[in-house]
Amino acid sequence: MRILIIEDEVRLAENVATAFRDRYGSAVDCAHDGLEGFSLAESGHYDLLILDLMLPGADGLSIVTKLRTRGDATPILILTARDERAHVIDLLNAGADDYLTKPFDLGELLARGKALIRRGKGVANTVLTLGQLSLNSVEQTVHGDSQLVDLSPTEYRILEYLMFRPRAIVSKRELLEHLYDYRWEHHSNVIEAHVSNLRKKLRATGELALVETIRGRGYRLSVPEASQ
Amino acid sequence: MKTRSLTRTLTVGVLAAELLCAALFSVVAIAHEMHDRARAFDVMLNGRADSLLGAVQDAEDPDDNVVVDQTELVVPPQDAYEVIMANGRMVGHSPGSSATLLAALSSHTSFGYFNFMADGRHYRGLRKPGIRVIDRDENGGIRRPVTLLYAAPTSHLWHQAVEAVRFYIIAGVLLLLLTGVIMAWFLRRSLSPLRELAERAARVSTSAWEFTPPDEALHTHELxxxxxxxxxxxxxxxxxxxxxxxxxxxxxxxxxxxxxxxxxxxxxxxxxxxxxxxxxxxxxxxxxxxxxxxxxxxxxxxxARIEQAPPAASASLETTDLSSIVQIVAERLYPAMQLHRVALTLAASSQMPVTVAAEDVDVLCSNLLMNAIQHSTPGGSISVSLSKDPANVRMSISDTGDGIAPDALPHIFERFYRADASRSRISGGAGLGLAICKGIVDRCGGSIAVTSVIGKGTHVEVIMPLARQSKVAQLHVATAEASS
Incomplete structure (x- = not known):
């Protein structure tokens, strides 16, 4: 999952970014002013925006409004030092999905962030299932027919992303953009190896799910006819 | 505390003044009436005495006596009179008068009008000489001198005078009552804008500051x-x-x-x-x-300290030499300048006393210099120059740094404003430095202005009023302590 943090307090942004990387292995980009943040958010590669309200350049509320006007549906979590009721109502009405007041609890921020990403993908349950394959996004574990599948962090993240969009074709570029931060192009060659490893491990479960490579278009996670 | 009503005070005041006037008027009117009536009374007494003289007849006896012919004399029954001959013999008196009244009348010996009391009543009497001429012919007749005493009671005079003035007294009292009623009504009416004003003012609170004074109050000269x-x-x-x-x-x-x-x-x-x-x-x-x-x-x-402390109290107390503080601050910031590879030229010579606490001058200078250092590009230079004229001290700080964007310039003195947020976050600024500087300069009645050109540098000009020279001597002690 790729996350954008727009926060002018550099130390705070770093802490939040590190927490998401450490806990979920997320790819995190940071922007320290409103204009830079908005231009990054516009690219649409993010699965979650974490936005401070008082920003130089453009304030958080106007960024939310602009993104929503453009039809961008990326989940937005607001960090604010103000907790007046009317203010919160304005934020949510403008299109923000959730908010936390500073000083917040880092664990809560991580959980809310995760929940927003899940909801953003149209999933309510923390356990994603496809056929006999189930993925627990909290424990970050994968089970194939109640048998634990041992995956590396990157393999897990690839599978998690694909499980949010089962049976859909996900391009290599999209996968890269959502799994890595702005330096994703450097990982372009590595991802094929990761996908290949993942495919092997899934095959070992007894073909409960398979990652197809569709030439020139990308990857697709599907359930073989036999096991359906 | 008991409250005082303006309406009541005014009404009572006006009524009291009016009452006093009415009373004075009544007294004057009664006195005047009494005076008039007394004079008329005297004339009447005189007239009655003359008619009494007419009643004096030659007595038909050889001793040149006279008698008072009472049959032709008509006088009010309560009047008293006596006729005394030159030899002292009383030849006649009013028949109805008591002996005590007659005795009291005749006890007065000098001619003219007089007042006396008899039988518990007040009388006014007249003693006058009269000459009765008998057998008037070519020789002029026989002259018989007599003394006439005539008195009449005066008690009715007072009643008459009061009677005559009574109308005015009643009219005065009625006027007083009417004035009271009109005053109360009129005052209530004309004070209504004041009440309205108070009501509007009472509606103001910290959440509703709106206050529009009523038009009536705005058009009332006093309000x-x-x-x-x-x-x-x-x-x-x-x-x-x-x-x-x-x-x-x-x-x-x-x-x-x-x-x-x-x-x-x-x-x-x-x-x-x-x-x-x-x-x-x-x-x-x-x-x-x-x-x-x-x-x-x-x-x-x-x-908070700079903005909340009353300006006059502390500002007038302490005098600080700006030029020595600038030098101290420049020395202190030398390591920072080396770190940023910035050169400083400082042009200050004579004493520049300002009425600002040494601590505040220090904060002012170090904030401004630190800003200049942080916004300077490596290899740049900062120049500080101090000058004074008879009224003001002027401090100019110029740097060759990156400058301030024109749209940021109007806001730089606002609290928590950061022209370049991410950068000041890194350098630790909270956007309070210039707000503090402005607070310090404003408090001593000075001014601070910033001009800037992007890419060329920023120029800060501080003008503070020159302090009186009296307390500068103490300053060297203070600065010596600060630098040690």
Whole structure:
């Protein structure tokens, strides 16, 4: 999952970014002013925006409004030092999905962030299932027919992303953009190896799910006819 | 405390004045009436005495006696009279008068009018000489001198006078009552704009500052200044209230953010097991965060102190030499200048006394110089020059740094404003430095202005009134202590 943090307090942004990387292995980009943040958010590669309200350049509320006007549906979590009721109502009405007041609890921020990403993908349950394959996004574990599948962090993240969009074709570029931060192009060659490893491990479960490579278009996670 | 009613005071005052006038008028009228009546009375007494003389007849006896012929004499029954011959013999008196009255009448011996009391009544009497000529012929007849005494009671005089003035007294009392009623009504009516004004003013609260004085009050000569000053007062209060609220909000935001940094750093550390190297690094970071929070708190407290302390009280107390403080600050900031590879030229010679506390001058100079250093590009230069004229001290600080954007320039003195946020966050600024500078300069009645060209540099000009020379001598002690 790729996350954008727009926060002018550099130390705070770093802490939040590190927490998401450490806990979920997320790819995190940071922007320290409103204009830079908005231009990054516009690219649409993010699965979650974490936005401070008082920003130089453009304030958080106007960024939310602009993104929503453009039809961008990326989940937005607001960090604010103000907790007046009317203010919160304005934020949510403008299109923000959730908010936390500073000083917040880092664990809560991580959980809310995760929940927003899940909801953003149209999933309510923390356990994603496809056929006999189930993925627990909290424990970050994968089970194939109640048998634990041992995956590396990157393999897990690839599978998690694909499980949010089962049976859909996900391009290599999209996968890269959502799994890595702005330096994703450097990982372009590595991802094929990761996908290949993942495919092997899934095959070992007894073909409960398979990652197809569709030439020139990308990857697709599907359930073989036999096991359906 | 008992409240005083203006309406009541005014009504009572006017009525009392009116009552006094009416009483004075009545007394004067009665006195005048009495005077007139007394004169008429005297004339009447004289006339009756003359008619008494006419009744004196030659007695038909050889002794040249006279008698009073009472048959032709008509006088009021309560009057008393006596006729006394030259030899002292009384030849006649009023028949109905008591002996005591007659005795009292005749006891008066000098001619003219006189007052006396008899039988418990007041009388006014007249003693006058009269000559009765008998057998008037060519020789002139026989002259018989007599003394006439005539008296009449005066008690009815007073009653008559009061009777004559009574109309005016009644009219006066009625007028008094009428005035009272009209006054009460009129005052209530004409004071209604004041009541309205008070009601409107009472509706003002910290959440509803709106105050529009009633038109009536604005068009009333006496109320207009009150209405205007309430309006001005409320406007000032509202502005300072808003400023305070803004400041509290901003301060809360800054503090909460600082705490958020600390808290998230600690929680991040606790997310999983760390190596001792990681812990050491984290502690270093946490110490820096704490230091920043401390600086922020100090700056906010400085700003609060400068903006809240009454300007006159402390400003007039202390005199500080600007030029020596600038030199001290420049020495102190030398390491920072070396770090940024910035050169400083300082042009200050004579004493420049200003009426600002040494501590504040220090804060002013170090904030401005530190700004110049931080915004300078490596290899740049800063020039500080001090000059004075008979009234003012002028300090100019120019740098060859990156300058301030034109759209940021009008806001740089606002509290918590950062022209370049990410950068000041890194350098630890909270956007309070220039607000503090402005606070210090404003308090001593000076001015501060900033001009800037992007890419070329910034020029800050501070003008402060020159202090009287009296207290500068003490200053050297203070600065010597500060530098040691």
């Amino acid at each position: 207009e200044p009150i209405a205007s000053s309430i309006q001005a007062l409320l406007l000032g209060l509202q502005q300072s209230f808003e400023r305070q609220r803004q400041f509290t909000g901003d301060a809360a935001h800054e503090l909460k953010t600082s705490i958020a940094v600390l808290k998230s750093s600690l929680q991040l550390l606790a997310l999983r097991e760390r190596t001792s190297t990681e812990y050491a690094l984290a502690i270093e970071g946490l110490l820096l965060d704490t230091q920043r929070m401390e600086d922020l708190t100090n700056r906010m407290l400085t700003l």
